[in-house]
Amino acid sequence: MSAFTFxxxxxxxxxxxxxxxVPANVIDAVARYTSIxxxxxxxxxxxxxxxxxxxxxxxxxxHLPVRLASAERDMLRTYLGRGxxxxxxxxxxxxxxxxxxxxxxxLARVVGAPLRDIPNGHALYRAFFTFPDGPPATxxxxxxxxxxxxxxHLLGAMRGDRLQVLYSNKDYSSEWGYHPDNKRFLSIxxxxxxxxxxxxxxxx
Amino acid sequence: MTxxxxxxxxxxxxxxxxxxxxxxxxxxxxxxxxxxxxxADLISPLGLAARSLLPRTAALAALxxxxxxxxxxxxxxxxxxxxxxxxxxxxALRYALVTRLDLPAADSANRPLAEALDRQVDAVPFEPVAWxxxxxxLAIPxxxxxxxxxxxxxxxxxxxxxxxxxxxxxxxxxxxxxxNALAAIVVTVEPPAYxxxxxxxxxxxxxxxxVTGSRVRIEGRVAGGPVRATADTVTxxxxxxxxxxxxxxxxxxxxxxxxxxxxSRERLLLLEPHxxxxxxxxxxxxxxxxxxxxxxxxxxxxxxxxxDFGLAEGWWEFVVSSGEGENFKFRTIxxxxxxxxxxxxAERGLRLRLDSLALEPGDLVHLRAVARDGNTVTGxxxxxxxxxxxxxxxxxxxxxxxxxxxxxxxxxxxLISQRMLILLAEALEKRRPRISHETLVDESGxxxxxxxxxxxxxxxxxxxRLDDASGGEESEGEAEKRKDMSPxxxxxxxxxxxxxxxxxxxxxxxxxxxxxxxxxxxxxAYNAMWEAGRALGIGEPKRALPHMYAxxxxxxxxxxxxxxxxxxxxxxxxxxLAKVRLVGKREGIGPAARLxxxxxxxVMARRAARFDAAIERLGTARAAAVDSLLLLRAxxxxxxxxxxxxxxxxxxxxxEGRDATAPLVAARRALAGAxxxxxxxxxxxxAR
Numbered sequence: 001m002s003a004f005t006f007x008x009x010x011x012x013x014x015x016x017x018x019x020x021x022v023p024a025n026v027i028d029a030v031a032r033y034t035s036i037x038x039x040x041x042x043x044x045x046x047x048x049x050x051x052x053x054x055x056x057x058x059x060x061x062x063h064l065p066v067r068l069a070s071a072e073r074d075m076l077r078t079y080l081g082r083g084x085x086x087x088x089x090x091x092x093x094x095x096x097x098x099x100x101x102x103x104x105x106x107l108a109r110v111v112g113a114p115l116r117d118i119p120n121g122h123a124l125y126r127a128f129f130t131f132p133d134g135p136p137a138t139x140x141x142x143x144x145x146x147x148x149x150x151x152x153h154l155l156g157a158m159r160g161d162r163l164q165v166l167y168s169n170k171d172y173s174s175e176w177g178y179h180p181d182n183k184r185f186l187s188i189x190x191x192x193x194x195x196x197x198x199x200x201x202x203x204x
Numbered sequence: 205m206t207x208x209x210x211x212x213x214x215x216x217x218x219x220x221x222x223x224x225x226x227x228x229x230x231x232x233x234x235x236x237x238x239x240x241x242x243x244a245d246l247i248s249p250l251g252l253a254a255r256s257l258l259p260r261t262a263a264l265a266a267l268x269x270x271x272x273x274x275x276x277x278x279x280x281x282x283x284x285x286x287x288x289x290x291x292x293x294x295x296a297l298r299y300a301l302v303t304r305l306d307l308p309a310a311d312s313a314n315r316p317l318a319e320a321l322d323r324q325v326d327a328v329p330f331e332p333v334a335w336x337x338x339x340x341x342l343a344i345p346x347x348x349x350x351x352x353x354x355x356x357x358x359x360x361x362x363x364x365x366x367x368x369x370x371x372x373x374x375x376x377x378x379x380x381x382x383x384n385a386l387a388a389i390v391v392t393v394e395p396p397a398y399x400x401x402x403x404x405x406x407x408x409x410x411x412x413x414x415v416t417g418s419r420v421r422i423e424g425r426v427a428g429g430p431v432r433a434t435a436d437t438v439t440x441x442x443x444x445x446x447x448x449x450x451x452x453x454x455x456x457x458x459x460x461x462x463x464x465x466x467x468s469r470e471r472l473l474l475l476e477p478h479x480x481x482x483x484x485x486x487x488x489x490x491x492x493x494x495x496x497x498x499x500x501x502x503x504x505x506x507x508x509x510x511x512d513f514g515l516a517e518g519w520w521e522f523v524v525s526s527g528e529g530e531n532f533k534f535r536t537i538x539x540x541x542x543x544x545x546x547x548x549x550a551e552r553g554l555r556l557r558l559d560s561l562a563l564e565p566g567d568l569v570h571l572r573a574v575a576r577d578g579n580t581v582t583g584x585x586x587x588x589x590x591x592x593x594x595x596x597x598x599x600x601x602x603x604x605x606x607x608x609x610x611x612x613x614x615x616x617x618x619l620i621s622q623r624m625l626i627l628l629a630e631a632l633e634k635r636r637p638r639i640s641h642e643t644l645v646d647e648s649g650x651x652x653x654x655x656x657x658x659x660x661x662x663x664x665x666x667x668x669r670l671d672d673a674s675g676g677e678e679s680e681g682e683a684e685k686r687k688d689m690s691p692x693x694x695x696x697x698x699x700x701x702x703x704x705x706x707x708x709x710x711x712x713x714x715x716x717x718x719x720x721x722x723x724x725x726x727x728x729a730y731n732a733m734w735e736a737g738r739a740l741g742i743g744e745p746k747r748a749l750p751h752m753y754a755x756x757x758x759x760x761x762x763x764x765x766x767x768x769x770x771x772x773x774x775x776x777x778x779x780x781l782a783k784v785r786l787v788g789k790r791e792g793i794g795p796a797a798r799l800x801x802x803x804x805x806x807v808m809a810r811r812a813a814r815f816d817a818a819i820e821r822l823g824t825a826r827a828a829a830v831d832s833l834l835l836l837r838a839x840x841x842x843x844x845x846x847x848x849x850x851x852x853x854x855x856x857x858x859x860e861g862r863d864a865t866a867p868l869v870a871a872r873r874a875l876a877g878a879x880x881x882x883x884x885x886x887x888x889x890x891a892r
Contacts, residue, residue, distance in 0.1 A: 013570060013591050024777035031781045032788035040779045063532055065523050065570050067591030098523055098534040109482070109587065113457075130794040180779060189788060203798045 004030070004202060006042040007055035009086070011072055014064035014099070017044075018091050019173035022059065028180035029191040030198050034128065047072040052079045057201035061089045061173040065102040068110075077110050080164040085201040093138070093146030093171030100169060107157065107165055115155040115167050124154075124163065127200040129192045135168070136193050138175040146171060162204045166197065207304045207325040208283075214334040215286045221338025222277030228345035230270030234262040235352035241367045242359050249378060249388070251860065252407055255370035262368075293333045300324040375407035376425045376448065383428030385449060386464050386471040393455070394419040396581040399480070399513045410834055410855050411474035415513075417581030418455040420475065422462070423448055432465045435475070457582065459841040461834070472834050476841055482585035483511040483575035485518070489553075493593040499563035505554040507573035507589055515544035516584060518575040520554055524561060525568040537561065546578055569594040621658050622729075622756045625651055625736075629745040629752060636745070645743035652740035655752070659733040662759075666726050729758035808844075811836065812875050819868065822858070830858050847874040 006023045010016045023042030030038045045051050045058065048071035052058060058079070060066075068076065080086065088107065092099045108114045118124065120134030134153060141150045147169070155167040176191050183189055205213075241258050244250065279285045287302050294301075304321040307314050356364050362377030375388045388407075393414035395401040406412055412420060424431065426447050433440040433451040440462070442451045453462070455477050462473040489506040509515055519541035526533045540554050552573065561569065574588040628651050636644055732755035739748035818832035833855050840848040850870035857864035 013593060021777065024779050027779045027781075028784055029788070031779060032784045032786065033790075033793070035786065038781065040781050041776060064525050064568065065534075065591070067570060067572060067588070069590050092532070098525065098532075098536075102523070112479075126794045127798070128794065129792045179777060180784070192788075192792070199798060 003037040003039050004057075004198065005039040005055055006030075006198075007045045007052075007058045008042055009047045009052075009058045009060040010044050011047045011060070011062075011066065012069050013067040014062040016060070016062050018063055019061050019089075019177050021177045021179060022061070022173055025176045025178065025180045025183075025191050026059075026194040026198065028183070029189065029194050032183075032189070033192070033195050034199065036198070036202070048075050050075065052076070053082055053084070055084070057085050057087060057198060059087050059089070060103075061091045062099055062103075063091045063097075065098040066106055067102060068106045073106070073110055080111065080159065083162075083164075085163060085166065085197075087166045087168075087197055087201075089168045089171065089173045091171060091173040093140050093169060093174070095147050095149065095151075095169050097147070104155070104167065107167065111157040111159075111165060113157060115157055115165065117153040118156040118163070118166070120153060122163075123204065124166070124196060124200045127196040127203065129196055131193065131196070135170060136190065138170045138172060138190070140171045140174050163200070207301055207322055210325070210331070211283055211287050211290065211301065211305065214290055214331060215280055215283060217331070217334040217338055218280040218286065218289070219277065221334075221341050222273060222280060224338070225341040225345060226270040226273035226277075228342055228349055229273045230266035232345045232349040232352060233269035234266035235349055235356065237262040237265045238364065238367050239352050239355045239359075242356060242363045245366055245378065246359060246363055249375070249408075250367075252370055252372060252374075255367055258367045258370065290330045290333065293337075294328050294330040296328045297325060297330070301328075301330075372407060373405035376423060384469065385424050385427045385429075385431050385466050386469055387425075387427075389422055389424045389464070389471070389473070391473065392419075392421040392423070394421070396579075398578045398580050408859075409473065410830070410859055411476055411837070411852060413476040413478060414455045416455055416457050416477040416479050417579075420453050420455055422451045422464070422473065424464075425449075429467050433462060434465075435460050435462045459838045461838050470831075472831050474834050474838050480577065480579045480581075480583060480585060481512045482587035483509055483515055483518075483577050485509050485573050485575050485587055485589040487573055487589035487592060490592050490594075493595075495595045495597050496558070497597050499558045499561065499567070499596045501558055503556040503558055503594070505556055505571070505573070507552055509544065509550045509552065509573070509575045511548055511575070511577045511585075514546035514548055514578045515550055516546070516576045516578040517541060517543045518550070518552055518573065520552075520556075521572055521574050521588065522561065523570040524563065525570070526564060526566065528566065544575070563596050565596050565598045567596045569596075621654070621661075622733075622752065622759055625655055625658065626749065626752045626756060628654075629740065629749055633745045633749065641743070644745075648740045648743040648745050648748075651745070652737050652748075655733055655737040655740055655748075659730055659737060662726055662730045662733065666730065725758045725762035729755045729762065732758060808875070808877065811840065811844075811847075812872075815872060815875055819872075826858065830855055833858075844874070847871055850874060 006027050008016070008023055027038055027040065027042060030036050043055070045055060047060075048069060052075055076086065086107075088103060090097065090100050090103070094100060104115050125131040125134055135151070137150050140146060149169075151169045154170070156163050157165040157167075172193070176194060183191070238258065241250070241255070241262075245255070280289075284302070284305060287305050291297050291299055291302055300321045304318065304325055307318050307321070360378070362374070366374050366377050373390045373392065375390050378388055389409075391406045391409050391412045392403055393406070393412055394403040395415045395418045399415055401415070404412075404414065414420065422433065426444055426449050430444075431442050431449050431451075433442050435453060435456070440451045440453050442449055444450075451462075451464075455475055457477055457479065459477065460475045462475060464471040464473065486508045487505075488508060489504050505520060507518075507520075509518055520539045522537040522539070524535040524537065526535075539556070540552065542552075544550050556571075563569065570591045570593055572588040572591045574586065577583055577585045579585050629648075632644065632647050632651065639647075732751040736748040736751035736755060739745070739751065814832065814836050818829045818836065821829040821832065833851060837848050837851045837855065840851065850867040854864040854867035854871055856862075857867060
């Protein structure tokens with residue numbers, strides 16, 4: 001039984017490395033709240049690499065348009081077919097932005113259907129912590145940055161009864177983009193939802 | 205009428221009788237083939253392939269039978285044989301007829317005999333015999349043919365048509381089984397008009413394939429109670445008209461099982477959709493991403509397009525990203541939009557003037573070719589080529605893109621000087637026997653001064669790096685002092701300076717201080733130069749040379765040392781797991797059970813178990829086993845197409861009563877998979 005390793009997807013187009021602090025923060029949250037055996041540092045895995053299949057959860061973010069090469073698309077399709085969960089976060093927090101438009105289009109091509117709203121009663125929101133109102137809002141949404149919207153739902157694509165793609169316009173990449181030592185300044189840890197994503201990926 | 209004329213008349217009667225008899229026997233043979241086949245089809249339905257042979261088989265049988273009759277009657281074409289046939293059936297002629305025909309007509313000597321024979325022949329009326337024989341030859345086959353016709357008429361409606369004019373979709377023409385409206389069905393798959401494909405009619409199928417969005421019509425004969433149809437959880441309306449019931453639905457996007465139910469009966473129909481593929485677009489030019497110094501000139505673009513049914517239109521798409529960090533602006537530009545006229549493949553080119561995009565330094569252009577197909581039902585399908593990125597470099601980035609020649613670095617200057625000093629020292633040592641001691645000491649002293657100057661340059665290189673790291677905290681006096689340091693003192697000073705920096709940002713193997721690790725070859729050179737300078741200073745170039753060679757080698761190593769620039773790489777944060785483990789507040793944690801996910805292999809194992817159970821059931825409940833295999837196939841169509849294909853063949857074979865061993869074995873082997881080792885998604889034991 002191998003330890004859980006947080007993987008960040010590297011893709012040819014766009015700025016895949018725009019949120020370098022997120023992996024450590026998620027790893028910190030997983031260790032802080034669960035007994036999951038987790039590696040202390042994340043890995044970067046090229047989307048076209050077969051190494052992708054070693055990680056049950058892969059995180060993808062960026063600001064710039066995402067155009068997947070055919071090798072990346074094929075490997076991602078294989079990965080999702082093998083039961084992996086791709087967590088995509090729009091670092092622009094802008095539903096009219098190029099990242100959202102291009103990435104959601106690419107994902108629809110990979111999974112064969114457009115992304116749909118995930119109901120706020122979905123098991124994802126009870127996988128570890130309970131979020132009765134669905135996905136937690138980010139300070140970027142509440143401050144009116146990006147598209148000036150508080151997104152009430154996350155998007156996703158299902159494979160059978162489980163999520164294969166989880167897509168967020170809420171900019172968790174900015175929300176979680178700080179050194180984990182600084183969590184002590186927060187009254188409520190805003191990375192708790194990351195634990196749900198990890199636990200969901202490992203249990204469903 | 206002469207005797208010859210009368211025989212000719214009989215000949216005509218016999219030939220007429222043979223011809224009608226041949227027709228009757230032919231008709232009988234053909235009708236018999238059809239009647240037997242129709243009866244057999246009524247008892248057990250014959251396949252379309254077998255039935256397609258029946259019309260030709262019936263015609264062949266008719267021809268053979270008629271030919272046999274005609275062949276038997278060929279003797280009637282000879283007049284003397286006809287006469288003999290008459291003599292045989294009219295003994296009163298006493299061979300007068302045969303004899304009369306043999307007499308030459310122009311021989312006057314035989315005239316009396318001829319007249320006597322004519323009288324004798326005239327006295328016997330033999331034509332009725334011929335008529336009787338002709339009627340007799342016709343009676344039996346005609347009667348049999350009538351019986352065959354009556355039998356065919358007695359068969360249920362449509363049965364004769366199935367054997368006489370078989371065609372796809374006549375499965376429901378057979379008589380309905382008693383109270384069973386699901387005994388036979390016909391499925392018509394009508395592809396969308398944009399595909400240009402012809403409708404497909406399937407008799408009694410277990411599965412039907414077609415392009416997603418095709419119209420699927422299911423038809424059967426009314427018998428017993430009403431028929432209900434569902435696909436997954438959706439009810440399909442069933443209408444009744446005449447003696448037929450009909451249900452229609454669109455071919456879904458994913459494989460689905462249509463369940464037809466009548467009372468306790470159930471029949472499954474697996475719908476296998478073939479998705480209309482999106483166009484395949486390949487960007488040929490530009491072949492790779494690039495960085496340009498200026499946004500000017502012409503960029504040739506070329507792309508190829510393909511689609512399975514037809515391309516509607518295509519265009520070039522450019523997304524220009526401006527900005528950096530968190531602030532980006534985007535422009536989307538579409539050029540060259542044009543129709544393809546439903547062609548299945550096409551090529552397009554464009555000469556893009558970069559000036560027209562009004563690009564600024566730092567802008568990034570994502571370009572791709574896009575095409576849309578003519579799918580008007582589930583589409584249109586749209587897809588683009590791989591994206592190429594063209595970036596306009598900022599002036600601050602020119603160092604990374606410039607190819608201008610640079611002056612040699614400081615270390616290289618040192619290298620050149622050290623070589624020169626070695627050459628001078630070697631020449632001096634060669635001249636040593638021919639020059640005075642004073643000259644030797646004088647020239648050696650000059651080389652020593654150059655060597656010391658070079659040593660100080662090396663010292664500056666070493667400490668220049670250290671000065672950068674320590675933020676210039678070293679005072680000017682310290683720098684002056686350093687110039688006269690011995691190697692040991694220099695190393696000690698370097699280590700001390702490293703400790704003083706105290707940043708800890710650099711990490712080196714073996715516990716070396718950064719300055720030592722970075723400058724080790726240069727420090728070796730410095731050390732060797734020190735020794736060489738001392739030897740040269742006392743007029744001993746021969747003793748100095750090994751140290752000078754060592755200095756040169758050390759500088760060479762420094763020059764070849766790998767330089768790694770970590771520009772742009774984010775800092776790696778390694779979480780101290782032991783420190784943070786389970787220190788978070790436990791509020792808000794849900795009580796849900798969290799169990800490890802099942803592996804993909806477990807899913808395949810369950811499918812294999814279902815397959816094995818169905819095979820075991822084949823002996824006792826064949827129909828149920830086939831249904832189980834059909835449901836398994838519905839699941840495998842998307843998940844494991846390699847298994848679904850032989851499984852489909854096996855289902856067809858089982859339904860048609862053929863030997864299904866080979867496809868079942870192939871399906872089982874495909875289900876088990878090849879014994880390969882691969883890295884899978886990591887498993888995990890659970891969370892608390």
